[in-house]
Structure formats: structure tokens, C-alpha cells
Amino acid sequence: MLQQLFNALALGGVYALVALGLTLVYGVMRVPNFAHGGLYMLGAYLTYAALTGLKVGYVPALILSALGVALLAALMERVIFHPLRNAPHVHPMIAAIGVLFFLEALISHPKVFGPDFKQITEPLPGIVNLGGVTLTWQRLLIIAASVLVMLGLNYFLKRTLTGATIEAMSQNREGARLVGINTNRVGMLTFAISGALAAVAASLIAPINAVTPSMGEVMNLKVFAIIILGGMGSVPGAIVGAFLLAFTEVFGGFYISLDFADVIGFAMLVVVLALRPQGLFRKGT
Amino acid sequence: MSRLIWPALFVLAAVVPFLHPSGYLLDVGVNIMMWAVLAYGLNVMLGYTGLLPLAHAGFFGIGAYTTGILTLKAGWSFWLAWPAGIALAALAGLLLGLVAFRTRGDAFSIFTLGVGVIITLVINKWDALTGGNDGLNGIAPPAGLEEASRAIGLKLSGGFYLLALLTLALTVLIVARARASSFGLSLLAIRGGEDLARSAGVNVYTHKLRAMMLSTALAGLAGGLYATYVGFLGSAVTGPTTTFTVLLYLLVGGLGTLAGPLLGTALIYSLTQTLKGLQDYQYIVFGPLLVLLVMYAPHGLAGLWTRLRANRPARAAKTKEVSGA
Numbered sequence: 040m041l042q043q044l045f046n047a048l049a050l051g052g053v054y055a056l057v058a059l060g061l062t063l064v065y066g067v068m069r070v071p072n073f074a075h076g077g078l079y080m081l082g083a084y085l086t087y088a089a090l091t092g093l094k095v096g097y098v099p100a101l102i103l104s105a106l107g108v109a110l111l112a113a114l115m116e117r118v119i120f121h122p123l124r125n126a127p128h129v130h131p132m133i134a135a136i137g138v139l140f141f142l143e144a145l146i147s148h149p150k151v152f153g154p155d156f157k158q159i160t161e162p163l164p165g166i167v168n169l170g171g172v173t174l175t176w177q178r179l180l181i182i183a184a185s186v187l188v189m190l191g192l193n194y195f196l197k198r199t200l201t202g203a204t205i206e207a208m209s210q211n212r213e214g215a216r217l218v219g220i221n222t223n224r225v226g227m228l229t230f231a232i233s234g235a236l237a238a239v240a241a242s243l244i245a246p247i248n249a250v251t252p253s254m255g256e257v258m259n260l261k262v263f264a265i266i267i268l269g270g271m272g273s274v275p276g277a278i279v280g281a282f283l284l285a286f287t288e289v290f291g292g293f294y295i296s297l298d299f300a301d302v303i304g305f306a307m308l309v310v311v312l313a314l315r316p317q318g319l320f321r322k323g324t
Numbered sequence: 325m326s327r328l329i330w331p332a333l334f335v336l337a338a339v340v341p342f343l344h345p346s347g348y349l350l351d352v353g354v355n356i357m358m359w360a361v362l363a364y365g366l367n368v369m370l371g372y373t374g375l376l377p378l379a380h381a382g383f384f385g386i387g388a389y390t391t392g393i394l395t396l397k398a399g400w401s402f403w404l405a406w407p408a409g410i411a412l413a414a415l416a417g418l419l420l421g422l423v424a425f426r427t428r429g430d431a432f433s434i435f436t437l438g439v440g441v442i443i444t445l446v447i448n449k450w451d452a453l454t455g456g457n458d459g460l461n462g463i464a465p466p467a468g469l470e471e472a473s474r475a476i477g478l479k480l481s482g483g484f485y486l487l488a489l490l491t492l493a494l495t496v497l498i499v500a501r502a503r504a505s506s507f508g509l510s511l512l513a514i515r516g517g518e519d520l521a522r523s524a525g526v527n528v529y530t531h532k533l534r535a536m537m538l539s540t541a542l543a544g545l546a547g548g549l550y551a552t553y554v555g556f557l558g559s560a561v562t563g564p565t566t567t568f569t570v571l572l573y574l575l576v577g578g579l580g581t582l583a584g585p586l587l588g589t590a591l592i593y594s595l596t597q598t599l600k601g602l603q604d605y606q607y608i609v610f611g612p613l614l615v616l617l618v619m620y621a622p623h624g625l626a627g628l629w630t631r632l633r634a635n636r637p638a639r640a641a642k643t644k645e646v647s648g649a
Binding site: 141142300 | 374376385423424425427429430431433435437438439441442445446466564568571575605606607608610612613614615618621622625640
């Protein structure tokens, strides 16, 4: 029981990191970035490449991967989403699908990484005993790291000027521009942060799950479910939604059936949307 | 003039199998027409109503699997199972719409993407009904199709070609009629802006539901044809990749146009078939192509054509003005 609780906490932490990036981008750019799952998948592969190719340690590999994905995400904003900001809202969505397609096909191409799954060894092997509950070090690391990153992000958004510009822009784009915020820079920055968060999350969970080209697709659906649940663009909503989904999945999988675990999140989503279409944490539209 | 183009095109296309082309050519033709029907279904939502549904392969799957299961396991005739598949796809579309249209814009697309995945998962896991991972094998060709083809001097492949052509013609006719009716105009009004449409007296919710049903019924129509033509069904074809591929067909051809879905499907499908080297790199090429299209040519091939035609008289009028002055 307690065991399941820790599993759910670790899973929720990963979901929260990925969902936070997605919800930040949505808040600032009003783009549902379907390529987000692709960035997440790319993050795991970059970590894998840094570990095996550059032979660096786990932490430097994680940082390298976060930087790489952040750079790519910022580039994506500049080249694709910025020019499309005034297009009908289905256009950036379709472009994002194109990017997701591209990333997945590129990674699974035999000359790049190939379609087979890759394994990242745990940086801290073994288990730890916490008051009668046995946990792997990796799960504990995930919980600690995700909480740390979330606290850091919260500090950044609430206490620093740059962070405040992101919040300002998600509240009112025109207003932000009027008070002299460089909305172009904020857009790029938000995409970069979102990419880095996805890469960190992917690198954290990668030692537990295998790294596959399709890992992004599943995660994509889950984090989109989460941010719809929490209300699109809402930061606390994304965190609560992430843990809600993780707990339902872990306990649903435990008590009902494992096959069911993947569907349960969507079932929950359907119910919530039928009752509260604007999500749990947003007032009206 | 342009009223005659479509019938002329279909008559010309109907002559093709009587010239005894290779089986390969007929197969490409059937595939193009089948996927074009699905693209027409997507066009009703994305092109006319301005909403991006991402579950269309799922509805295609509902049509295909209903047809397959009813003919294989319940022993129905294809001619009864096909309409049943279409009706079930439309009904599922209605049910999805009832919930999904409570959300607007972006959330709608994400929600339908999730539903699409659920449909694929259910098809993949429900072994007893759908055969699960093994799929459904040995779905028979429609009863009487072979005899009918022989009677007019064709092989079964020629019969399938004509059946697909009839299906496509019916689809184009239905979509064209719907587009020209007040229903179609209401959809265009919704695309222009939901609030504006509502204030002009359009019942937005009902019209979106109807558009969804028409759109998913067409997906079911294509699905049923696929089931009987290919004879085998696996859950993979009902997944998001199929939806995205058809989305690409539609974008290449031109959103919201009558010729677009057919043009785009014909071009991209035959390109991927002929350039064998392209198949390995298919999605590496398709992804950026999708991005470039929405950025630089969001109206596709058909859009380019209308723009060219629209420019010509405009230029002529301008020169007249200049010379008049």
C-alpha cells in the first residue's frame, strides 16, 4: 500500500514536470504543442547518447540533454510557432503534429537510433528501506528531483523578473507588450524551459522504463489529459492533475487491472469534461 | 462548365478498368479513392467547420471492424454490414460530439486525439470480438461482386475499382450538396467565428453535431470498403498515424475545397508508391512537409489553383482601368 503510494508519487512527479512545460507554453503562446511528447522522447535519447557516446556521468548527461532539448524547443518557437502566431489556431496544431512525426521518424530510423528500445542503467542501483517500505533509489531520486525542479520553477515564476514576464504574458499578451515586455524573448524562453523540463523528466524515468521512439506518444496523451483536467495554461492545475492521474493509474492498475491503467486516465478525463468542460481549475472561458 | 468536370472525370475514370490495365494500377486507384473518402470526411470538419478532430482513423476502424465482424462472425451479407458500420460510426461520432463539443478549439482536438487512442486500444485489447493483436482474417469480397464483374468482362479487381469509384462519387455528391445547402453555409459561419455565427442565429451545437456525424459516417464508409477490399484488419490502421497521414493528404490538396481531398490523396499516395526509396524516409519527409504546408501554402493545391484563377480576371480588370484612364 505504502509502496504503491511512493510509486504514484514518483510517477506523478514525472507527469508534473512534463505537463508543466506544456501548460506554460499553452499559457504564453496559446499553442497546444503536440510536439511536446517528441521533445520528451528526444530528451531520453540525448541522455542515452551522452551516457554511451560521451561516457559522461548521469547528472552531466541529464544537463546536456536538457540544454540540447531547450535549444531545439527555442528554435522551434522561432522558426515555426512565432511566424504562425496569427494564423487560424488549427495551423500551429498541425505544424506541431508535423514536428512530432519528424522527431519520431528520425529517431526510429535505423541510421539514427533504430526502432528497438534502449536501456539506461540506474545511476544509483539498489534499494532503500524507509520505515518498512522498500524503494529503489531511482524512484526516490525521481521524487526528490521533481520536487526540487518544481520548487525552482515556482521561485523563478513568482520571485524573479524574467519569471514574472512569463506570468504577465500568459495573463494578457497585449497588456504585457504595452508595459514593455519583449514578447518574442518570453516566447522563446518559455519554449526553452518547457523543453528542458520534458528532457529532465524523460531522463529521470528512463532508467526505470525503456527508451523507445514511441514513448513520447503515450506521454503526450497523458500530459494533454492532465492539462485539460487542470485547465489549459494553469500551473497549479497541471501539478494537481499530474498527481491525480498518477494516483488513479497506480491504484487503478493495482486494484482493478494493469491493462486498464492506460485507459483509466482517459476515462477520468471524459467524466471530468462532461461535468466541467473548462477543467478543474479554471473559471469559465 | 465546372459543373461538367466532375461527371466527366468520373465517367473517364470508370472507363479505365475496361482498358485492362495492370492489377497494380487498379490497386493504386482503389487505395487512392478509399483514402480520399476518409479525407473528404475529415474535410467536413476541418475544412468547412474549422475544427481539427484527431480520431478519424478510429471511426474508420469502427466502420471497418463492424463490417468485418458482422460478415465474419455473424454471417451477415456485406451489403447489410457496410451500412451498419456506417451507422455505427455516425452514432459513435454523435456520442463523441455530445461530450467533445462542450470544449472549444484546442481542447476539442486534444480530447478527440485521446478518444482516438481509446478506440485503438479497445480494438487491440478486445480479443474475443476483434481478434486483438492477430486481427481479423479472411473477410470475403462483397457477395455477387465477382459475378457482376465477370458479367461486364472484368476481373474482381476491376469490380472493386468500380465499387470504390461509386463510393467516391457518392461521397463527392453528398459533400457538394451539403456544402451548397444552408447547412454548409452555417458550417462556414461557424468556421468564421462561433460567437458571430451564434449571434447570426446559427444553432452552433446542433450544426457541429451534424457535421461530426456526416464526417464520421464518411470515415465509416471508407472503413467498410477497406475491410472488404483488403480482407484483413489489424488495429494499427485505426491509430493516430493514419489520421495524420490523411491530414497530410487533405492539407496538400487543399482544406475546405471540393477537389482538395482527392487531389492531395492521389498525389501523395502515388508518390509514396512510386518512389520506393521514399518509403524508408516517409515520415521524415512528411513531418516537415506538413509544417511547410501550413506555413506557406495553407490552402494546398486547390488553393493555388483558385488563387491563379482569381488573379487572372483581376489583372485583366486592372489593365482595363489603366488603359481607360
